Amino acid sequence: MSQPLKCSLCEEAATVHLSQVVHGKVTKVHLCEACAQKGGAMDPAVFQLADALTTASPAPTLICPQCGFTDIDFRKRGRLGCPSCWETFGDVLGGLLRKVQHEPSHVGRTPAGASPVGRLRRRLDDARREMEKAITGEDYEVAARLRDEIAVIEQQLATS
């Protein structure tokens, strides 16, 4: 008989074996009863996460100076220790984020009253989209105005 599989999330013996199609890609995950119950079972994102975790290195190599969290802790829990962990584990997480999220950087809202850069990025994103729309709609006057605005924002972002 073959070696029993271990749970991708906690290393108990896996009893639940699932494969799911996520964004056109088949992902296989093995979970123990407890982890499957706890919620992984229908959440494709958790599968991808578990998948990425199983390929991580076994020895602790990183520790968050702010909260003492290590990459081993992350592998066990699938959650980070504190907001600063995002900096500490940035490189490790970069690859993971591409798997889980497909896009590497934020284009959404910013906290009220914070991050002018974020606001600029958001406006840039909107302006680019509007410009595309204007071009499709053959509204070249609007498209030209947006092109100029985009150039200004890009300039501001480059110097900020």
Next chain:
Amino acid sequence: MSVEDILAAENELTHLLGAQQAVVLSTRIRLARNLEGLPFPGWAKIPQRKEIADQCVGALEALPKFRRAHVVRMSELGDRDRAVLVERHLVSKELAAGKSGAAVISRDQTCSVMVNEEDHLRIQVVKAGWHLRGTWHIAEQLDDALGGSLKLAFSDRLGFLTACPTNVGTGLRASAMVHLPGLCLAGHMDKVSRALNQDGLAVRGWLGEGTEAAGNVFQISNQQTLGLSEEAILKHLGGWIKNVVEQEWNARRKLAQEEGEKFVDRLSRSLGLLRSARLLTSSEAMNMLSHLRLACDMGCLPEERRHLVDRLMIEGQPAHVQARAGQELDSDGRDRRRAAVVREALKDFPDLVPPSA
């Protein structure tokens, strides 16, 4: 006691305050937010969790939206009260399971903010029916107000920083609770569910992750939170919900047409059974109430009865049944009590007529 107040109060989901609709039961927006400089709840020590709770609850109570809000601390609630809040989707199973979690729930129960769940703050806004824009708008305002009074963890590149990489960026989970008896009866639900999965949407059961889809009720939500603007996330979900609603109506009409009398017979039997059962399990009740809701949507029962069906779906859940009875009940006791409540509620329901929709 706060949970009794919550149960007794007229509110969005059980009292038809929002617009009520066929197919989409409710629209929900969730935003994950964290305070800068403090560990996430799962890694925080007890005194830190207390500090987080104090800061967050204090900031929330100061907002106009939460004037006279219910503030419930999990450590102060018994098992049944916590289960009631979970059944109402006001708090998650995870929050209810821990000791240091709290929730601030607006008077009308449209807004509830969980404190010390996986993230410091989980802002939730829910509206009955399909109201993606309106629901989002309220969440956005709450987020702005909180961002004004609390220092939120944010990075220009990664957006709002969260404990789990699946939430980072917008921290936004937008979802619709949909009732899909037509697609289920027609055997198309697997196919629909796969299509949604492939395009980045998650499909879950009535009570969230890992639960069965009792009563043909499903929760459909976005997965990706990074690299898409809130606008794009909402548009993507909105487009799919519209598509699913259309498919559901097509399936219903086709069933009604092809099955003719059998269609009404099936729904009538459910009404008959609900009206005469002496013991009713929760999933049995859900599945038959689903038929009654379908009957209301299709014109087999008067449409204005639908809100009563929705209410029974929520209030037929185990903790709600016990809370109403004012006592702990064993499984048979709950089934007996549930049957009695349903019998009473349906006693003056008219007989079904052929579908008009």
